[in-house]
Amino acid sequence: MRLTDHERAMLDGGHGEAAARAMDLLVRYGEALGAERLVETRNVAGAFNASTPSVREIAEDSLDRVFSELNLDSDDVIEIPHVAVPTCQLITGIDNDNFATQGVDPELADLQLRSEQYLGKRGINLMCTCTPYQVGNVPVMGEHCAWMESSAVIYANSVLGARTNVEGKESTGAAALTGRIPYWGLHCPENRFAQHLIRVETEVGDMAEWGVLGYFTGFAVEEEIPAFEGLTDQPSLVKLKHFGAAAASSGGVELYHMPGITPEAASLDAAFGPNARPEPAVYGAAERRRTWERLQNASDRKLDFVMLGCPHNSIEQMALIAELLDGKRIHSDTELWVHTPSAIRQVADRSGYTAIIEAAGGVVMSDTCPSISRKVPAGTRVIATDSAKQAHYLPAIAKVQGWFGSVEQCVNSAIAGEWLGVVQ
Amino acid sequence: MSEAQAKPRVITLKGRKVVGGKATAEALVSTQTISGWGGINEREGSVIELHHQLNGVSFAGKVLVFPGAKGSSGWSAYWHMCRLNGTAPAAMIFTRMTTKIALGAVVSRVPTVTDLDGDVFELIETGDLVEVDADAGVVTITKR
Known part of the structure; x- marks a missing residue:
């Protein structure tokens, strides 16, 4: 692969050990792809947070070890510096405020908080959503990005005209520390x-x-x-x-x-x-x-759990759900969780939407979703969702039956305690 | 092996290195792409996707022959965990290049090749002995 003088200097250690390890990974990855060069990026969205049980063991050693191993593929523990370019954290496994409702081990919730402090100190913006484009990370037409999260990648490429492949944990870690990503695939206009x-x-x-x-x-x-x-x-x-x-x-x-x-x-x-x-x-x-x-993977109509907000809800969706629930009460046998980025939750709180949803018996969650956290209310057998993505993944992940329908069908079914949706 | 069968037939294919190294092991062939997140168990190195042709089968220590990756951007992270858990394949041969499979192969750190000059799904069967010399880009198949 052809490297610029600056990239060569990073690889040779002239800009610190972390940048050298990051360049080493990018060169191995670029050569695996058959890329001829790297491209500059100033927009990275990745997964850096330590919030899963399998990461806990590594994190007991140090958070530098978590980043070195899982975000740089480095056997040695490197002291991780401030990121080189704007970088954000995508969705995580734990809602910092609602982890008890999720059924998350409090020690893991504590590990996530420590991890967030570590990442924030290094300049990683803790957006903690699958929809960074809803909370301020909006790439412009032609902008080269290094993003994970398939629903965000397709949005950035198609709706915004930005250029990114589906990256992974290690390549976004390396991109954050170098501002580089292989020039391959959807970065090249001829492949679009x-x-x-x-x-x-x-x-x-x-x-x-x-x-x-x-x-x-x-x-x-x-x-x-x-x-x-x-x-x-x-x-x-x-x-x-x-x-x-x-x-x-x-x-x-x-x-x-x-x-x-x-x-x-x-x-x-x-x-x-x-x-x-x-x-x-x-x-x-x-x-x-x-x-x-x-999209209907269910036969029982008695409903245990309704999941809304995949990808995370916009403020417009929060307002609609509040309107549908205003003055109503969710069935006592049914749980309703509504997911939105914490930045949008703040607007929902101020606008009174959160209070209406909570008064009806619902829970407003941020930072995570049931497919990522693998957490649904205890005893859940049958779920409903307004998201085709969640209807695709959650029944397999949580081993439950799943209904798909419009947001109105889902909210009305949560109130009735049974699935009322019809195929349209 | 019956008397009537000829001695093992050896086939050599040439391709392109994705990750360097050399390994020999039994082949495990899947004509379907494989998921990372939600598709494999990283502790056992096995496929867990429902309805997948390898559902319940372990790829640990095998030469995994498959079209490539599908699904979530968590692909590389799950194959990375397989390496840390000692459940990664011995080598990989794939046919469809994507960022997921390239990064996943790199962090699995197992000899990996692609762009072979023959149809691997025709020529390689599960159980064949396969040597992957990724640096030379050469795959040698000894039929079972």
Whole structure:
């Protein structure tokens, strides 16, 4: 791989031991990919927090050892300096305020707090959400990023026109200390053209419908790049957030183009560039119904747990849930957890939404979600969620039955204590 | 092995090094991609994804032959933990390059090759003895 003088100096130890280890990993990783060079990045989103049981043993030694081993792939314990470029922490396993409700060991919650102090001191911004783009990390068109979290990567690439591959714990650790990442894959403009065409021939309107279209898309294109025609709704951030999270769950979609909606391709011609335009895959009423049914992994209607906020809720979604719950009471046999970034929770608190949700018997959580934490209320057998992504992962992870439906269906079912949703 | 069978047939393939090193072990072949987070048990080095063709099978110490990675960006972290737990494969041969598999192979630190000049899913069966000389980019298969 070709390195610049500065990169060579970092590799040779001229900028400290941590930068040298980070460059060593980036060179090994870049050569594994077949990348010819690195690219500068000033926007890193990774997973640095020590909050899982398997990390506890390493953390008993030192938090420098956690970072050295798990974020730099270094056998030696390196003293970790301040990060070189803006870096944020993504979602974690523990809600610092609600860990008891989650059923988390208090010692692990304490380890997470110590880990946060360690990371904050080194300049890692503790956003603690799968949606950094909702709380101030909004890359601009063309910006090279090094992000983990499949739902955030697809949002950054497609909706914002930023450029990032799906990175991992070690590559984001190395990027944070060097401001470099391999120039490969979606960093290169020639790899960003569409390969599939999806023709939408049915209404895609509310958030649930956008999630179902995303779930269909992942199955249709797997890891490749689709472009769309026939969309009639102007989607919001919330709808595209759900669409992308679903497409990245059923497939491995990291980039899509919707001419007139996403910024990189104003027309189908621009979306496909030099690629031949293939025969379209049609998404009609029958496909919508079949995909919606595919998201139902339950038969019992008695509902134990309703999970909202995957990816983490926007303030608009928090307001809607409060409106649906205002003056109501969640069934005594059913739990409702609503997930939102802590920065948005603060606005929800001030706006009175948290109080309404709590008065109805719900819990507002931040920092985590049940799939990441692997925690659901004790005794849960049947869950419901408004997220296609969570409906895809949680039944397998928590070994529960799972229903999928709109936010209105989920909230009304939580009040009734039984699943009232219907396939649309 | 019956008398009628010829002596082991040896096949040599040439490809590209992903991670250097050399290892010989029994092959474990999956024609399906494998997940990290949510797809493997890092303590046992086994596939746990429901409906997966290797569900319940351990890849620890094997030459894992598979298309590559799928799923969460936690892929490398889980294969990294396999190395720390001593449950990583002995070597890896894969066909579809992604950032997940590249980083995962690097932090697993096992000899890994890709871009081989033959169809590995045709030529390699579970149980074959496979030598991966990643530095030379050479895979030698001795049929069982």
